[in-house]
Amino acid sequence: MRNRVIVIGAVVLIAFVIGSRSNRPVIKQSKGETARKMWNDPRARKGRKKLAKKITKAAKKHG
Secondary structure (H helix, E strand, C coil): CHHHHHHHHHHHHHHHHHHHHHCCCCCCCCHHHHHHHHHCCHHHHHHHHHHHHHHHHHHHHHC
């Protein structure tokens, strides 16, 4: 009896997870659009700016 309750609970849980994920909209973007969004991301810009400063500082030090 206990095993039957556990199996039914597991089936209900799996059905709930599948049901909750099934109605999510799928938004497809082209790779170019994704790359553009990543490039224009403020954090990415800040990271590129910091990296450029490091590189110029290192080039001046060794140059």
